[in-house]
Every structure is written in C-alpha cells, then in structure tokens.
C-alpha cells in the first residue's frame with residue numbers, strides 16, 4: 690500500500706471514531722482531501738484509494754491539476770482566498786468554492802460560471818474568532834450576505850466555512866466551532882436551506898465533528914508535511 694493510501698485508511702478510521710464519539714453517523718461528515726502543493730500524482734494515488742473530493746488553495750496550481758486529471762470523476766473545491774481579478778478561473782474550473790466572503794466575489798463567480806456547467810456550489814467563509822486582518826465575513830453580517838448570495842443565478846449556496854486559529858485544546862476548539870454551528874443553525878432557521886458546515890483540519894477534526902461539522906478539510910494527515 691502507498692503512504693497516501695495508508696494515511697487515508699488511518700484518517701477514515703479516525704474520522705469514524707470522531708463520529709462515533711460525537712454520536713453522529715459517519716456518512717454525515719464528508720472528507721475533503723486538501724492536495725495543495727502536492728502534484729497530480731499524489732491526487733491520483735488518493736483517487737486510487739477511493740478519494741474523490743479534493744481541496745486546493747492556489748488557483749493557478751489547481752487549474753493545472755484539474756486540467757491534467759479532467760478524465761477522472763473528481764470534485765474540486767476552492768478553499769483559498771480569492772481576489773476579484775481571479776474569479777474567472779475559479780468559476781470555470783471548480784465545482785465548489787468555500788471562501789466567498791463578500792458580495793462582489795459572489796457576483797463575479799455567478800456571472801462567469803459557464804452555462805454548460807452545473808451551478809457553482811458555494812460556502813460563505815465566516816471569521817468566527819474575530820481576527821481583524823483575517824478573511825471571512827463578520828458573523829453579524831453573515832445572514833445578510835447569505836441572503837444576497839442565495840439569489841445569484843449561477844451559484845448554489847450550500848453553507849458556511851471557517852478557519853479558526855489553532856486552539857490550545859479540544860474544549861477551546863469546540864467553543865469556537867460552536868459559534869460557527871450556532872450561526873449555521875440561525876441562518877437555516879431564517880429560511881436558507883444550508884446543508885454544509887465546512888470546518889476542521891488535520892489537527893482539530895475531532896472538535897469540529899463534535900461541534901457539528903459536515904465536511905472536514907484534511908491535508909497533511911493524508912499527503913504528508915508541506
């Protein structure tokens with residue numbers, strides 16, 4: 690077995706354990722394999738081991754991999770920051786975007802999404818732990834942005850995403866993730882049919898799953914150190 694296949698097997702067991710511990714069904718948490726900085730060969734290895742959903746941060750690097758692997762049934766998620774002059778390649782190549790944090794980006798993605806492709810699946814990135822220089826919409830502005838994104842014709846609003854600072858322990862991690870979950874529930878209660886809460890990485894996926902994550906984004910635990 691390759692290192693990546695072995696890592697994936699261990700990661701799936703870890704995720705299953707986290708679900709059991711949280712009293713959740715394993716099929717309720719999707720695993721996104723974050724392949725940034727690794728080549729198409731690494732993605733191929735993970736795909737051969739049963740992984741189909743991949744996350745990328747750097748658009749140019751991602752487009753090369755997506756193009757090289759276009760013959761495979763892979764799903765590509767943009768999880769990196771997007772400048773407004775870089776929306777077109779995202780709209781043309783990705784299936785999902787997790788990092789929409791302002792209306793202008795969402796509008797451009799919707800306008801640039803090619804008609805022959807399915808609507809772009811979108812999460813709004815929320816700055817749950819309040820760092821002033823961080824990307825993500827402020828929690829108090831998330832509902833208003835969600836309402837505006839939800840009506841754009843070529844986007845399908847799916848949920849929220851967050852990248853909190855590493856917390857000192859499980860309990861502290863859960864406290865931050867719980868804020869994202871409360872916001873997710875509040876936006877659903879306001880009538881928007883969100884089904885995706887994208888949170889949790891290699892170091893904190895247990896806390897994220899315990900707090901209601903439906904999609905964890907895992908890079909180094911699968912592909913190795915970057």
Ligand SMILES: *Cc1c(COP(=O)(O)O)cnc(C)c1O
Nearest residue numbers: 723746768890891906907908909
């Ligand atoms: C790199 C990255 C990940 C994966 O991080 P690991 O610690 O390698 O699991 C997840 N989400 C985002 C937004 C990232 O940039």
